[in-house]
Amino acid sequence: MPNSSRYFIDALNDRPDRRDFLLKTGHGLGAAALSSLFARGTSHAADPHSAPAGSFPNFDGTAKRVIYLFMAGGPSHIDTFDYKPELRKIHGQELPDSIRNGQRITGMTSGQKNFPCVAPMFEFEKFGKHGTYVNKDILPHTAKIVDDMTIIKSMNTEAINHDPAITFINTGAQQQGKPSMGSWLSYGLGSDNQDMPAYVVMISRGKGQQQALYERLWSSGFLPTKHQGVKLRSSGEPVLFLENPKGISRDQRRGMLDGLAKMNQENFERFRDPETQARISQYEMAFRMQAEVPDLMDIKNEPKHVMDLYGKSANTPGSFARNCLLARRMAEKGVRFIQLFHRGWDQHGSLPSKIRNQCLDIDQAAAGLVTDLKQRGMLADTLVIWGGEFGRTIYSQGKLSDDNHGRDHHGRCFTTWMAGGGVKAGFEYGKTDDFCYNITENPVHIRDLNATILHTLGVDHKKLTFKYQGLDQRLTGVEEAHVVKDILA
Numbered sequence: 001m002p003n004s005s006r007y008f009i010d011a012l013n014d015r016p017d018r019r020d021f022l023l024k025t026g027h028g029l030g031a032a033a034l035s036s037l038f039a040r041g042t043s044h045a046a047d048p049h050s051a052p053a054g055s056f057p058n059f060d061g062t063a064k065r066v067i068y069l070f071m072a073g074g075p076s077h078i079d080t081f082d083y084k085p086e087l088r089k090i091h092g093q094e095l096p097d098s099i100r101n102g103q104r105i106t107g108m109t110s111g112q113k114n115f116p117c118v119a120p121m122f123e124f125e126k127f128g129k130h131g132t133y134v135n136k137d138i139l140p141h142t143a144k145i146v147d148d149m150t151i152i153k154s155m156n157t158e159a160i161n162h163d164p165a166i167t168f169i170n171t172g173a174q175q176q177g178k179p180s181m182g183s184w185l186s187y188g189l190g191s192d193n194q195d196m197p198a199y200v201v202m203i204s205r206g207k208g209q210q211q212a213l214y215e216r217l218w219s220s221g222f223l224p225t226k227h228q229g230v231k232l233r234s235s236g237e238p239v240l241f242l243e244n245p246k247g248i249s250r251d252q253r254r255g256m257l258d259g260l261a262k263m264n265q266e267n268f269e270r271f272r273d274p275e276t277q278a279r280i281s282q283y284e285m286a287f288r289m290q291a292e293v294p295d296l297m298d299i300k301n302e303p304k305h306v307m308d309l310y311g312k313s314a315n316t317p318g319s320f321a322r323n324c325l326l327a328r329r330m331a332e333k334g335v336r337f338i339q340l341f342h343r344g345w346d347q348h349g350s351l352p353s354k355i356r357n358q359c360l361d362i363d364q365a366a367a368g369l370v371t372d373l374k375q376r377g378m379l380a381d382t383l384v385i386w387g388g389e390f391g392r393t394i395y396s397q398g399k400l401s402d403d404n405h406g407r408d409h410h411g412r413c414f415t416t417w418m419a420g421g422g423v424k425a426g427f428e429y430g431k432t433d434d435f436c437y438n439i440t441e442n443p444v445h446i447r448d449l450n451a452t453i454l455h456t457l458g459v460d461h462k463k464l465t466f467k468y469q470g471l472d473q474r475l476t477g478v479e480e481a482h483v484v485k486d487i488l489a
Contacts, residue, residue, distance in 0.1 A: 057189065065383070066337050067340070068385045069366055069384065070170075071362070071387060072166060072389070073343060074410075077415035079120045079135060080134075080355075081135070082391075083133040084434055087117075087435075094114060095437070099437050108348060118396040118400055123135075124136065125143070130427075132426070135359075137356075138359035138363065141367035142363050144367060148370055148419045150427045152430055152487065154431065154442050154444050155413065156414070157390055159389070161409065162389065163214075170218075179220050179223045184474075185199065186198035186220075186226075187224075190336070197230040199336065199337045199339075200230050200232060200335050201229040201339050206344025207354070292333065299322075306325075310322075311368065321368075325369075327340060328369060342358075348406040349406040350404055351405060370384055380422075381421060383418060384420050384421070387415065388414070391411070391413060391414025393407045393409070416449065422489055425489070430443065447476045448481055451476050452487070461483075462474065462476075
């Protein structure tokens, strides 16, 4: 009897639990299924989650890298670049129904009975060889570089609220879960510097209303996680956990990573999970970044004449100006896609004072970045982009007065400017009506913008795909998108 009891207890102890059962069957049916999938083949031979070797670029691009200055919240095109003298004549008049034409409006103005037009409270002037209108009161530095820029005045999007709009322009879809543009480029082109990630993100805050920014805006979505954006922090460690713990030397960390890589590789050979290789890659990138990032963030050797280009706030960590300076340093180090988010452009009230403060944050630094790149001979192959997720309405939100009025969201038309990287210099593209409300010439959808950005880097947006949920997914989606060749030099 004791022997029988012992046998029964041992049998119970040896019986696999649920986790053990799934682990072991993974070697059988799971491994067979994976082998079957791999045998069918995809465009990514050894690793289905890696871009095909040598596939990109598809042709010689005009840009090697992108610096995207993203104005989160939607800057007013009416008060910055899309100026028409006729706006003064319609100030205070009701926006005609024939112009609004049943447009969807946000919940914030759905209860408004009147939609009075409000002209800019600033002075505009023509600048550059081609006489480009720029708000000289709040963008005096940007006005000086218009001969280096293409200004697109006919951008448009279907989204009218911040979250779907900013998700749409950054990932190609209004719904969450898609990879960001930087992640697509990391997947397709990689980085020119193996010690730095291909995609880096930095965030600064303006003085206006702060719309939320979510990590998914620089997420890799369904792409391997090694392609997600690396966010640099403005204080403390630039990247969390990048430094070695106290008492751990670099050699010790190297030994630990070697042991961890061996374990992960064995795990990959058993289960063929591509995320395991992504994990190995990320550990190795973090180790290499330990040597690169501290030098990148140290600006003490930047000469005074360079610091003067970006303005006094370049001395302040976390400012937009400091981030612009760091973006140039990253571009020099071979980072492929650098995205600077500057928050605070959602100006539903007190727009004249709020937009003045916002522009004070970004004007000199953005112009300084373009000038700095140009002086270094880097602007020709660096594409600089400035813009937000949508524009603002001509009609007033709130009380119509010199100080208190605001503007609601407007996706039918807004302005984006680009410089360098193979786009035309001193060029304006697209037109809006006299109310800056509807596009009258050369519309540019945000999908077209994204297709054009990829084109400057030598990437055909229709060929940069990834098989997911049975579809060849791409940044520009399945809808029609075209490269805006008219703006290319």
